[in-house]
Amino acid sequence: MCMTTQPTHMTMTQQAQMSPYLLVLTRQRDELLARIAQQRGGQLSRAEVAYTHFDHLQEDPGQMNNERDTEFAINENETAQLQQIDDALLRLQQGVYGFCLECGTTVSEARLLAMPQTTRCLNCQTAFETAHAAH
Numbered sequence: 112m113c114m115t116t117q118p119t120h121m122t123m124t125q126q127a128q129m130s131p132y133l134l135v136l137t138r139q140r141d142e143l144l145a146r147i148a149q150q151r152g153g154q155l156s157r158a159e160v161a162y163t164h165f166d167h168l169q170e171d172p173g174q175m176n177n178e179r180d181t182e183f184a185i186n187e188n189e190t191a192q193l194q195q196i197d198d199a200l201l202r203l204q205q206g207v208y209g210f211c212l213e214c215g216t217t218v219s220e221a222r223l224l225a226m227p228q229t230t231r232c233l234n235c236q237t238a239f240e241t242a243h244a245a246h
């Protein structure tokens with residue numbers, strides 16, 4: 112797309128401060144951290160619930176393992192999300208935020224506001240998901 116409209120005279124700090132995405136990303140990051148903290152804090156009570164629930168299934172320890180795997184999977188997923196948000200904040204600081212990593216086009220504002228940690232434009236994201244769904 113047209114790259115010449117990018118304000119090149121501004122410093123990176125000015126761009127980051129002016130960006131509405133900084134606010135969205137920071138808010139999402141806070142929410143995510145709160146959710147992770149909540150999950151970790153709630154681990155004991157969840158384990159107790161699982162223990163009570165599977166008390167009569169002690170001959171099948173696989174049930175307990177499944178429960179634990181789910182717990183780790185949730186944390187992994189949210190840690191990955193946190194990583195994506197941190198990456199986006201870094202790109203914002205570097206003044207390279209909002210460009211598709213695949214094709215270099217400018218990602219639409221609506222898409223960035225809805226999903227500020229995205230690294231692909233809608234076309235590339237669709238192609239990426241289609242390719243992954245095929246496997």
Ligand SMILES: [Zn+2]
Pocket residue numbers: 211212213214215216231232233234235236
């Ligand atoms: Zn793209």
